[in-house]
Amino acid sequence: MTSRIPRDSRLRLVRPRPLAAAPSAVNQRRPRRPAPRPPEGTPAPAELARMARSGLADAARLARWADAALGPGRNGATDDGKATLSDATAERAAGDLGLTPAQVRADWDTARLAGLVEVHGDSARPGWRLRAWDRDDSAVLRGWVALFDAWSLATPEPADQEAAAVAEVVSAMPQVLSFLQLSAGPVPVDQLLDLLRQRVIELRTERCEVSYGPEPVPTNPEAVTTSPETPATAPPPPLPPRPAPSADADPAEPAQASELAPLLDWALHALASVGALTYGDGQATLTPLGNWAVWVKLEQICVAAQSPAGNIEVAAEEMLRGCAQLRPNAARAEYRAWLAARPVGSAVTELLSAARGEDALLRGLAFEALRVVGAPAEPDVRAVVEEPALRPYALLWLAEHDGVDPEDAHEVLTREEATWLWVDTAAAVADHGEAPMLVRHLESALQPTVPALLNEVRAVGHPRTVQVLVALAAAHPDPALAKAVRRAAFQVHTGGN
Numbered sequence: 001m002t003s004r005i006p007r008d009s010r011l012r013l014v015r016p017r018p019l020a021a022a023p024s025a026v027n028q029r030r031p032r033r034p035a036p037r038p039p040e041g042t043p044a045p046a047e048l049a050r051m052a053r054s055g056l057a058d059a060a061r062l063a064r065w066a067d068a069a070l071g072p073g074r075n076g077a078t079d080d081g082k083a084t085l086s087d088a089t090a091e092r093a094a095g096d097l098g099l100t101p102a103q104v105r106a107d108w109d110t111a112r113l114a115g116l117v118e119v120h121g122d123s124a125r126p127g128w129r130l131r132a133w134d135r136d137d138s139a140v141l142r143g144w145v146a147l148f149d150a151w152s153l154a155t156p157e158p159a160d161q162e163a164a165a166v167a168e169v170v171s172a173m174p175q176v177l178s179f180l181q182l183s184a185g186p187v188p189v190d191q192l193l194d195l196l197r198q199r200v201i202e203l204r205t206e207r208c209e210v211s212y213g214p215e216p217v218p219t220n221p222e223a224v225t226t227s228p229e230t231p232a233t234a235p236p237p238p239l240p241p242r243p244a245p246s247a248d249a250d251p252a253e254p255a256q257a258s259e260l261a262p263l264l265d266w267a268l269h270a271l272a273s274v275g276a277l278t279y280g281d282g283q284a285t286l287t288p289l290g291n292w293a294v295w296v297k298l299e300q301i302c303v304a305a306q307s308p309a310g311n312i313e314v315a316a317e318e319m320l321r322g323c324a325q326l327r328p329n330a331a332r333a334e335y336r337a338w339l340a341a342r343p344v345g346s347a348v349t350e351l352l353s354a355a356r357g358e359d360a361l362l363r364g365l366a367f368e369a370l371r372v373v374g375a376p377a378e379p380d381v382r383a384v385v386e387e388p389a390l391r392p393y394a395l396l397w398l399a400e401h402d403g404v405d406p407e408d409a410h411e412v413l414t415r416e417e418a419t420w421l422w423v424d425t426a427a428a429v430a431d432h433g434e435a436p437m438l439v440r441h442l443e444s445a446l447q448p449t450v451p452a453l454l455n456e457v458r459a460v461g462h463p464r465t466v467q468v469l470v471a472l473a474a475a476h477p478d479p480a481l482a483k484a485v486r487r488a489a490f491q492v493h494t495g496g497n
Contacts, residue, residue: 049137435475
């Protein structure tokens with residue numbers, strides 16, 4: 001018999017590298033589409049940036065004040081940890097800038113929505129856009145578009161309106177803005193109200209919320225009571241037929257128009273407050289900035305509709321599956337188009353719901369899409385930090401959002417969280433990748449040896465641990481390593497050590 005040489009060298013891993021998402025299983029090369037030209041009469045980007053700087057000048061001024069007065073080591077900006085400016089800070093800013101506290105609060109909200117200032121807990125710091133504000137036109141335009149996307153937060157919603165009705169109007173306003181853009185001029189508010197009413201009816205119909213009014217009551221109550229001649233199991237007599245609605249008028253429509261009128265007024269005032277349109281004398285007109293922003297979003301939607309994936313009309317989970325085979329730049333373009341076609345709040349909620357599913361690949365892709373969303377997604381991402389399945393992804397997202405280099409963001413994770421993420425990413429590779437890719441995934445582990453990795457993987461308690469280890473054992477060419485991995489999988493399965 002020949003002696004067996006120890007194979008410890010084969011059981012050692014390469015030096016740790018930052019955790020990375022599973023690479024795309026298929027690299028697809030696409031012909032480049034020529035850059036679309038904006039509509040005739042659209043100002044040049046430099047002129048649009050000048051308009052945006054002018055409209056956001058007060059917010060930028062307050063952001064610079066916050067940079068100097070509320071930086072690290074100074075008094076906190078907020079008193080509730082929710083980015084609400086404290087009374088003392090508002091008074092201080094008002095005195096320094098020659099404004100009223102109400103103006104300070106309005107400028108503060110605008111600065112946050114435009115990404116000029118970021119609040120973390122009770123401290124404020126300048127956003128990256130503020131650093132590039134005077135020299136980078138694209139950063140200025142992105143900041144204004146972020147404010148435009150958050151128009152429904154710029155003006156308080158009517159207190160006497162139901163939240164569901166407000167949400168319907170927010171969901172329907174993209175169609176109203178598209179109509180304004182295509183009209184290329186003033187549009188009467190009555191015409192916009194009719195368009196809004198039709199779109200809300202479509203939204204309610206899609207949810208099957210069809211109201212037929214109160215059920216008629218039988219005129220003879222004795223007709224539905226039991227008697228010796230009428231057994232208790234007999235069906236009640238049919239109700240009188242519902243009268244057919246008139247072909248000329250729907251009695252529900254006038255009430256709905258009166259219900260939507262104050263909400264349309266609120267929406268138009270909110271859009272005017274961010275500089276997207278002008279509103280007065282019974283009509284609304286998009287500003288050059290608003291016209292350009294709506295055109296950009298329509299173009300994004302058209303590009304996605306013409307692409308092989310074409311995911312703009314599907315749910316988040318299906319959209320993410322459609323993007324799984326795309327190269328990173330193409331996938332980000334799909335994310336942007338999908339996000340442009342729906343309100344930011346509902347889109348973020350839908351992405352997080354998809355991330356909670358069993359497919360680990362969709363979990364990683366959902367947070368890639370949330371990176372495209374940027375600052376508006378921060379509150380929702382912070383809210384899921386305590387969910388074990390989403391915690392590592394959320395912590396990495398927040399670290400990158402806070403300005404940490406993506407190559408170093410993994411350092412915010414504990415050893416256990418990093419191991420959990422390694423298993424989750426391995427599950428995505430096992431489900432959607434090829435065997436060599438799973439073997440290469442070993443290189444991203446933090447542990448220096450396979451035995452150390454297996455010990456920590458068994459302890460982390462990921463629900464897909466057994467499947468990942470079995471797949472890794474089947475894929476790895478080294479018989480000794482494969483045997484060790486299979487033994488670990490069996491121990492996890494049986495609960496042994």
